[in-house]
Amino acid sequence: MALNEDEKADLVAYLDGELDEAATQAVEAKIATDAEVRAELDALKQTWGLLDYLPKASASPNFTNRTMERLTLERVGGAADRTMVAPARRLGWLATACWAAALVLAVGVGYYGATKFLSLPTTPEPIPDADRDLMRHLHVAEKWHLYENADDLDFVKKLDHPDLFGEDPS
Numbered sequence: 001m002a003l004n005e006d007e008k009a010d011l012v013a014y015l016d017g018e019l020d021e022a023a024t025q026a027v028e029a030k031i032a033t034d035a036e037v038r039a040e041l042d043a044l045k046q047t048w049g050l051l052d053y054l055p056k057a058s059a060s061p062n063f064t065n066r067t068m069e070r071l072t073l074e075r076v077g078g079a080a081d082r083t084m085v086a087p088a089r090r091l092g093w094l095a096t097a098c099w100a101a102a103l104v105l106a107v108g109v110g111y112y113g114a115t116k117f118l119s120l121p122t123t124p125e126p127i128p129d130a131d132r133d134l135m136r137h138l139h140v141a142e143k144w145h146l147y148e149n150a151d152d153l154d155f156v157k158k159l160d161h162p163d164l165f166g167e168d169p170s
Helices: 005-016 021-033 035-051 063-117 129-138 141-146 153-159
Strands: none
Touching: 005 021, 005 035, 021 035
16 A cells, blocks of 8 residues: 555654654654555655755856845835825826716716606606597496507407406496
């Protein structure tokens, strides 16, 4: 069974000497009892041994001077950047004011347009003279608009028959 990431991390910490006494004893017990753990430990030791053969990197002789120059330039550049922030803030305030004005204008134009072009009639339409006879026969003058699309007056008169809807003729 392959080792999980925690077990591998424990082996690396064991090789680096980073474990406390109890954890060290637990890893050593695993090493003594499990051949797979021993094989992983040997592979890690060989890897560490190969690191000694890699070329060593060294800093150039003027590394310190170049680093200090860059830090000095960043400090000077940082001060210059701070002085340039003020115009950007003014521009940000101006842009915010323009957006607010545009929003107020849009709401005003929208309200005016809605009241001007979408106004709904506030009074009901008068009943045409041709339909007054129909209203007299139906006894529902308040609901005349329900019958305005009826093409045949005789059909509407038949709806007024008392037996049709179980109404009392009186």
